[in-house]
Amino acid sequence: MTRRPRSAPKSYHHGDLREGLVEAALAILGRGSAAALTLRAAAREAGVSPAAPYRHFADRDALVAAVAERGFAALFDRMRASATRARVSPERGLQEIAVAYLRFAMERPAEYRVMFGPELADRARHADLQQTSTRVFALLAEGIAGLQRAGRVRAGDAHAMALTAWALVHGLAMLALDGRAADGDLAALERLGRTATELLMFGMATPAAAVHSPSNTPARRRSGARVPRQ
Amino acid sequence: MTRRPRSAPKSYHHGDLREGLVEAALAILGRGSAAALTLRAAAREAGVSPAAPYRHFADRDALVAAVAERGFAALFDRMRASATRARVSPERGLQEIAVAYLRFAMERPAEYRVMFGPELADRARHADLQQTSTRVFALLAEGIAGLQRAGRVRAGDAHAMALTAWALVHGLAMLALDGRAADGDLAALERLGRTATELLMFGMATPAAAVHSPSNTPARRRSGARVPRQ
DNA sequence: CCGCGTATGTTAACAGTGTTTACATGAGGA
DNA sequence: TCCTCATGTAAACACTGTTAACATACGCGG
Structure with missing residues (x-):
């Protein structure tokens, strides 16, 4: 061909x-x-x-989609490499995935912007892009599933938790690219990323039984919060 | 004039x-x-x-900036209204802020995209936009500071925590607009938003002494997880 | 080895865009 | 009343995405 x-x-x-x-x-x-x-x-x-x-x-958008797909593939590679490199603990692995993600966004900002830009608002038109980008989500989901299997993260809606993790790291990347976080300082962004992911992973840790029933959770009882009505 | x-x-x-x-x-x-x-x-x-x-x-970008500023102002109003409406508990208030944020993004997707679009990559050119958008961040930061004063959230880098919260909710909005989360279903997105914010707030809750030293936290000990090396 | 079909490239053109320059209007103060 | 200047218009430029008609040469069947 x-x-x-x-x-x-x-x-x-x-x-x-x-x-x-x-x-x-x-x-x-x-x-x-x-x-x-x-x-x-x-x-x-x-x-x-x-x-x-x-x-x-077919389109300008088709070229953009191809570029974005290339970007997602590169991002996936770096995330996976980073995860396998830091095999000390599952938590650490997931954290390093997040840091690799942030690093990618900082190093190739225009490319990253294109990957999530409005020209690809309807990703249905670009099936291969959809598939490639899904792989990076799968990597996150896999990391969380691993934590669940290891008993480090409570059982529950793994999909929602993976989405949450992705949203967190993607949001950090966007805020950093907009100059609202870390101010272009990669090291600062990495620190922020580690802090943020630790906060989230701590929230996802095992004895969080009440994620879908917000009233009367152990955390609130421990911290002396009033039980909210409704 | x-x-x-x-x-x-x-x-x-x-x-x-x-x-x-x-x-x-x-x-x-x-x-x-x-x-x-x-x-x-x-x-x-x-x-x-x-x-x-x-x-x-002066520019097309200047018009876009004005539109974005209008958007941030509207977003700010809705977030604040939502926070004062749900005064049952500080946690609830912060959560409702997040839900209002997500609702805004879903109801006015094109406007929201413009607010974070690449045409305003250098927000330094549009000082008033910078200021208005900072107000919505301040609202989040204020919510977290309130939780800290109430003893519900551990003391620490409030700025980093506020950035984390914003990143989480902004990331969720972006993923939803890209069709990767909630699939256009506002109710589903709201549920996801509540789940995500609860996870994060749980991680930020008071007895999280080990945010910067992930090993051997109380939560992990209570759950019987193995203490990770290093 | 030849010829030819077709994938791949070029040229020329169209409509639409951001932006600038020169000109027109008319609202409001002297 | 008039005249000035903020605010509008008209015309033009370079650039963009996109298409249609035409040109080339790769590689296959004879």
């Missing part, structure tokens, strides 16, 4: 333009903001006419 | 075009996606020529 002469001469045909366009887009995102990622700019960067991309992507 | 004839006739001058453009933009966002919010479209909606907005906004 795809011919790949690799280091092709200046021929009429590019060889693997689809790949070239994705890499061109990544290069653009790497040196500029997300607004600079334009179909024509990617075409220029790949040394090709403005209409050429339409042989490989 | 600004004349406001209010219900101005079809005159050459608009009366209060700046306000009219912001409302036009909100109308566009209300019925379409964020991509439909264009300077020219707002001008059309306001019944004015394409160049007219430049008498009131």
